[in-house]
Amino acid sequence: MVGLAVRRWCAPVLGLPALASAGEYLARRGELGWREVTERFLAGAGVGTWLVDTGFVPEPPLAGLGVGVEREVVRVEAVAEGVAAEGESGRGLLAGIRAELRRRAAGAVGLKTVVGYRCGLRVPGVAPTDHEAQRAGERWCRATLANPAQQAEGASGARGVRLTEPVLLHWLVHEAALVCAELGLPLQVHTGFGDPDLRLREVDPALLSDFVESKPDTTVVLLHCWPYHRNAAYLAHVYGNVVVDIGLMVPFVGARTGEVLAEVLELAPFDAVVYSSDGRALPETHYLGAKLFRHHCGLLLDEWIADGIITAADAERLAHGIGAGTAARIYQLT
């Protein structure tokens, strides 16, 4: 499906007819060169502010490409791994993580956790104590020292040591939520499908109920969600601090974006749904996310207007909210 979407939507940006073949596409892409291609797709995405997760494989800054403002989302597992990599352990590890989280958060628009990849989303409603977290940190440091092969593996983005110790991860996620509440930042959580190093049933966002209920002052943004997007919508329905970000679903489900979005809107409050491209590596992914969302959200709302379900003015408000307004509010973009 993603291949069809590239051929349909990206080919015309390179001056080819829609649905040009993969061969024609790659040839044309080579002719234009990476810089021209990147500039066309990033400009074509029509994105004003890029919220960039900097904790995965580092990518070159967008700044030089003249395509809008770039703001940072800090991945909390990368922060913890960085502190550990500098040799901190025991009490120093917790104190170091706390300090570094606050330092990094001060310059960011949000924090993000990939705890689902590391040990699933059954984050308890009560944080582990510092004592428990410290002992978990010691287990982790010992295990990592004993097994250097564990370092630097995994598609979910760890560099150096990879934090997979559940108790320390749960402590970290609770700590991140506290930092977010203090600074008025949202906490993003990867949920639903992704790379093979997760287990699908362990990343059902419904598993987060106890956690989100325990942190009413932290806005929790559920990313991606598919195929559990209805469960994510349920959380947004019952908890005022939960937002559903359809993210990664859009470029992947392609022509099915309208149907999947409609399933989310069955129960999620309209002002608790946001778009993101989850683009990565190839500039096409940024463009596709934006284009597919606009196209299929537009078709869905046209149908609703035609059927008398919504007024044109409300539909416009809804589209602007999902596409930009709600994100501007929760990330405090100004």
Next chain:
Amino acid sequence: MVGLAVRRWCAPVLGLPALASAGEYLARRGELGWREVTERFLAGAGVGTWLVDTGFVPEPPLAGLGVGVEREVVRVEAVAEGVAAEGESGRGLLAGIRAELRRRAAGAVGLKTVVGYRCGLRVPGVAPTDHEAQRAGERWCRATLANPAQQAEGASGARGVRLTEPVLLHWLVHEAALVCAELGLPLQVHTGFGDPDLRLREVDPALLSDFVESKPDTTVVLLHCWPYHRNAAYLAHVYGNVVVDIGLMVPFVGARTGEVLAEVLELAPFDAVVYSSDGRALPETHYLGAKLFRHHCGLLLDEWIADGIITAADAERLAHGIGAGTAARIYQLT
């Protein structure tokens, strides 16, 4: 979505244009007064017989409003809590619950359990023994005496002490099923989404397989079900004693009612699906349930007729069955 549905369908009942703004709606509602508004919506719902769950926050009887017959559905947790509140414990508690269940059931059209809210739907296929249930009752009474703060809390409707002891709950649900089988009444089970005091994954109706299989002589009505409505349809497909009630889904999913109903009809036998409004607190909810069901079920069947999937006569039979006939049969309404 529910807000759009109110503006679309309820506004005209108050003499406003469809999709009038929330402000206009509230102003007009205030002008008309609660009695006029209630009478319009209840009459507009076109409901002949109201099956009312009397175990939640009590509401005034509908009788005075001249809008059809009212029949009672008895919530079994409220019965058990009532017996305990009168001081019964030990063997007296079980005997008291048994007697009161039968007494109340004799005047009712069905029993209902909210066990999913209290400890999830993993009800075992074999009932706890009286001895086990008695010991569980003692634990519950001691815990409640020790912690009076536990009393009267929870959105799922307990008044006074709140029964959350799993073993006693499982005993109670099995006992209720026996009473239903004796009297030819169905047992309603809350499944799927609801208030924040449930955990979504624990109310998947698929968890009820052992229980419904163990009670072939009791008709079990699965209420609400979303987002697990396909799982509910599966149970109705494999167990002849299971009925799917789309209930609460309808007013909430609004314009998506047709799609959700179609997902249920993928596998559920057509004569094992029933409509209910699950209306509560506001008379709009009763009207919306009825109106949305009629509108979207009608659109779905029109499409099926146009596509040659079903004859007009069979579609009519199907609509009447889901809307009224099947409920009249299983609740023995005459």
Next chain:
Amino acid sequence: MVGLAVRRWCAPVLGLPALASAGEYLARRGELGWREVTERFLAGAGVGTWLVDTGFVPEPPLAGLGVGVEREVVRVEAVAEGVAAEGESGRGLLAGIRAELRRRAAGAVGLKTVVGYRCGLRVPGVAPTDHEAQRAGERWCRATLANPAQQAEGASGARGVRLTEPVLLHWLVHEAALVCAELGLPLQVHTGFGDPDLRLREVDPALLSDFVESKPDTTVVLLHCWPYHRNAAYLAHVYGNVVVDIGLMVPFVGARTGEVLAEVLELAPFDAVVYSSDGRALPETHYLGAKLFRHHCGLLLDEWIADGIITAADAERLAHGIGAGTAARIYQLT
């Protein structure tokens, strides 16, 4: 739904108008006689090669009916049960199963497991050792001898003793995967809905992640999948050795086939999806599977072509791939 589909699609094959009543249908069927009816439906299905699971209730061979080639899929639980029924136990049981699996596989186009029915799909990524499997085999033989009533029960197809011992089952499934990898055959796994002797939540294909990840050289075909077909699509997306077979879904969901197929195609690579009829007992089931798939896959692709989502040439390639080409490749049909 299946009843409507029979009336719509099968009635014309018997010379009746579409949507003839059930009474007319049965009368006409009786007039024509079983042989004529069977020949019409099997020929009408337009199937070139029949892949027949021979481990369930035996059916007469199709050969005499002149409707295409018949190839065998061997049910591995039936193989193990056959070896045990001949009195093998201890080390002899494992050796016997190994030998018989290879002997039967040599004449077949694939192996199949119904482990989901027997103990769910939580097959570990690491096979039990021979020692563990041998002890499990001894437990099973003792239990079966002690309880002859357990023999021959169950709708999932055991004849004689029924293998339900989890450790031996896990060993068997791993062994079957090795045989498949050696011979270049795919391993079919029943997932999703079926008869009442399974538990729905235990047959979610997502539970197979560890297993399919551990066997990259074995093509694993997930059969049926509904209502977890999106989870099956996810596995096909992340694991190159996974194929989704929409099988049993099609005749059951009937007019909803297009929607269910579209949900699968949201994430599954197009060349990792295959059709099968899962027909059984009545020849109508074979015809329905083929007819419904062709009709609704065609409608879906027509819509996609009209919306500019796919070219006509690619749509044709996709339909041929799901309908026959991909199966011909993975089952090495020549």
